[in-house]
Amino acid sequence: MENLKLPAGPMSGLVTSAVEYLVDAGQRSVLFLDIMRQRGDQYREHVAQTAPHVLQYAAELITDGRKLDEPVNYALVRIIPPKNVAIDMRRRPFVVVDPRAGHGPGIGGFKADSEIGVAMKAGHPCYFIGFLPEPMPGQTIERIARAEAKFLETVISRHPDADGKPCVIGNCQAGWAIMILASLRPELFGPLIIAGAPLAYWAGVHGKYPMRYSGGLLGGSWLTALTSDLGAGKFDGAWLVQNFENQNPSNTLWTKQYNVYSKVDTEADRYLDFERWWGGHVNLNAEEIQFIVDELFIGNNLAAGRIEMSDGEKVDLRNIRSPIVVFCSKGDNVTPPQQALDWILDCYADVDEIRAYGQTIVYTIHESIGHLGIFVSGGVANKEHAEFSSNIDLIDVLPPGLYEATFEARGSETLNADLATGQWVMRCEARTLGDIRAMGGNSPEDERRFATAKRISELNLAAYQKFVQPWIKKMVTPEAANWARGMHPLRMQYEAFSSQNPWMSMVKAAADRAEEKRRPVSQDNPFLAFQEQVSKQIVHALDSWRDAQEALSETLFLNVYGSPALQAAVGIDPNAVPTRRREMSDEHRAMLESRIAELRAKIGDGGLREAAIRALLYIGSARGMVDERSIEALRQVRRDHAGSRMTLSEFKMLVREQFFMLLLDREGAVAAIPRLLPEDMNRRRAAFAAMREVLSASADITGERANRLRRVAELFGLDGEGEMTSNVAPFDPQARAS
Incomplete structure (x- = not known):
């Protein structure tokens, strides 16, 4: 055996490459399994905490929402700036409100290059509104809004010398939540930054963004009520996370894990950091999720002004007096640009009407970033969010109207580059409602389809509540609901690979040995190239399957709810031209x-x-x-x-x-x-x-x-003197005339 030699030539090189690849693949497999073990252990530690979060900054508790007269599971904390960051207490504070959409809190301060990070770099004091995993008894969306109003009152009182009211950032679900609050309590707000937040829930274009059809294809919100009843009055946020996962099966089933496997030596920390947030599922009360589904996603009542509080006050987005910055992306299949912007078309006839309400709206559209990237991407944080933070006073003093924020890279040829902060120059360019309509949207036929789906949802929910709900509530106990939550597939995938599984102890020992003897494959290895090609084929197959499913979903929705007979049966005039835009009062x-x-x-x-x-x-x-x-x-x-x-x-x-x-x-x-x-x-x-x-x-x-x-x-009486020299004393636009 010692004298055995591989034959020379191409075959010898191929065998050598195969051996090199097999050793590397074996080691990567063991190390990958160990990362899955670490993910499972991390998950168990995270969910065992009373207040789990993924904030990368130290924080000081200011107000615990559980101790309010109407308790909620929300809290206000002050972000303690790092030692190398100087805060100017005269600058307006920033308040980041985290989205409660099934995941845990902290995504706005997930890493240094984040919404919180860039705001502090710009010198602003920062606060964070997060939440606990379990809702308080009797908690509703309206009660949360009142609690958040108290939080903002507290922030304002802590900064009496600040040059403006707080700038409030609402990500995803938190976006529509603070828009509701700002319409009810406009005096509490400085500029609002609404990132990846749906506000026009039916909007979209054919062939894209099929998530808006889900409510109709499931027969409406009766399934939401059933899920809450099976949870003994609580809705498991893991189902919301599952909805996100279903939007991109190639990433869920393959790419996310393959990326770790193929880069096992460098990707572990990034992957585990993200998974700590992604797996931190939280619960909602039945009343909360029912409001969200009925009033917003299926009812589409927000922009139409049909949401009413318990005291009879209606939510009217036209009441907001602070500038509104809407940040969305063409690559976001959860909140596409139409859902982020078409509320403007519902509320206003033209730009003059926007001005008539004293409203300033600024929007910016990223070309490709996905839904989560709007909040967690370091590139987005260092560009769009950094520019918004540095130029928030610019946005606040803009004359009323509609603008698009654009960004130009700052370089050596940039005029007066010293007057711009960061790596980009931000400008706000005047736009009209025609610019928003040009992005595409619903036809009158589409509007009738969604109105029909809304009516079907109301009928199905009423039937469920009358004939089925009483029986389900009697059958389900809190213990049974907790067991069912623990058996959710998303939770089980973490538990199965944790150290609680006795087989994973062998994986840890094997991973330690593989780490000691690690022999990475060379990048020009032909078998590695073949592995990459197989991965691309798997992604292509899963994407094709997704595209076929989405096309089928759209076809079903358009045909079923486009039926004139069905529309007439539920009270929708098949010949009507629906409009949600309201006239000025x-x-x-x-x-x-x-x-x-x-x-x-x-x-x-x-x-x-x-x-x-x-x-x-x-x-x-x-x-x-x-x-x-x-x-x-x-x-x-x-x-x-x-x-x-x-x-x-x-x-x-x-x-x-x-x-x-x-x-x-x-x-x-x-x-x-x-x-x-x-x-x-x-x-x-x-x-x-x-x-x-x-x-x-x-x-x-x-x-x-x-x-x-x-x-x-x-x-000015300067005819012939208009060419002023640079040594003329600067003018103070606030000095009073003598």
């Missing part, structure tokens, strides 16, 4: 007319600061966008002023008033500028110089902007 119209009259009367009132802001808005509107560099230039003007300053909210009100005056009577408002100016020509020159500085911060002043600038120079 008489009360709001009367208030608007009164405000218009008030603003018209004030066009000639004010001083130098009103004149300067009006002129800036007049000139800048010709470009149709606002750039962060211009706002930073304006901020520096404010910062350099030694005298008293307006608060950000006062400055915001000033900008809005001047904007509306220009909107109502642009020529009259511009012509009135000379009446607002002081006699002191030096102050006029300083004002004009500062305006040029702000206007040229993001782009050269050309075209219509240059024409308007020359007109303003004449109005």
Whole structure:
């Protein structure tokens, strides 16, 4: 045997490669199984905790929702910044609200490059609203909203000198939750950032995003009620996680695990960190999940204004007074752009109506990131979320309207790059409702189909509650419900590979030996290339199966609920052209007319600061966008002023008033500028110089902007003096006219 030699030539190389691959594959298999063991043990440790979470930051408990008069399983904590992060207590606090969609809390602060991380890097104090695994008895969505209002009141009271109300970030389920609260208590909110949150639940396009058909294909929400009854009044969040898993079977059944197996030497920590959150299933009360399904996902009542609180107050998203930032992605098959944005079409007829409600809406659409990536991707955190955090004051002072936030990489050729923070330059470009409609949406026929599915759901739920529910409730005991939850397939996959399984003790010992003698295969090994090819074929097969299932689901839904006979049978007119958009109320119209009259009367009132802001808005509107560099230039003007300053909210009100005056009577408002100016020509020159500085911060002043600038120079009495030199003292837009 010692003298045995492999034959020379290609066959020898192939045998060597095969042996090398088999050794590596065997070691990887053992190490992979050990990672599964660690995942199972981690799961058991996590669920055994009273308050499990995946926050990567130290936190201080501020308010325990269980001790409120109406107890809930939510809590407010203050994020303790790392030693190398400086917090400016004068900056507005950020509050991250975690989604309770079946998983445990902490995803907003899952790692350093996160929503919390980038907000603290921008100098903002940060708070986090999370939850415990078990709901409190009697807990409802409305009670949670009232608790979160108390949390925000607490945050506001802790920061009396902050330059603005808290910026609140709502991820996924938390997005629609804080939109409901902001419509009921608008005075508590600064800007809202709604990330991956569905608000228009029927919206979508054919051939994509079939999750919206699920309620109709299951016959409505009776199945939700049955699941809650089988849980003795609690709904197992593992079923919600299962819904997410079902959307991407190739990732669930293969890719996620294969990625760990194929990169077993480097992927363990990342995989285990994510699985600690993904496997941290929580429960909801039956009343909570029934509200979510009936009022939102099947009922689609949020944007339509048909949700009513226990005191009779209706939820109207048009009541929100804070800027709303909507962040969504084309790669998100859970909350596609239509579901994130089409509530705007339901609430407003056009951009003028958005302005009539004093509303500022900014949206941005990622091209490819998936649903979870919106919250956990480091790349997204360092780009979109970092820019939102750094430029939240820009967003807060934007004039009312509809904007799209776009991001341009900052480089050596970027004009005034020092005025931009981070690696990107953010700008907000004016948009119309036509831009949202161009993304695609439902036809009138689709709207009738979903309305029919909603009615079928109501009928089935009523039948279940009358004929079946009483029997189920008598049969199911809390002990039986707990046993059933423990037997859920998602939980069993963790338990089966934990150290509680006696076979896994041998895996640990074998993994230790494999680690000591690890011999990774070379990357050019042909058998490794074959392994990768097989993996791609498996993914392709599973994706094809998913696509076929989704196409079948859509066909079934469209045909069943598109039947004129079925629609007529449940009271839906097959020939009607449904619309959910509401008309402006008489009360709001009367208030608007009164405000218009008030603003018209004030066009000639004010001083130098009103004149300067009006002129800036007049000139800048010709470009149709606002750039962060211009706002930073304006901020520096404010910062350099030694005298008293307006608060950000006062400055915001000033900008809005001047904007509306220009909107109502642009020529009259511009012509009135000379009446607002002081006699002191030096102050006029300083004002004009500062305006040029702000206007040229993001782009050269050309075209219509240059024409308007020359007109303003004449109005300021500077005809022929418009070319100010750089050594002119900067203008303070808040200084009062003498």
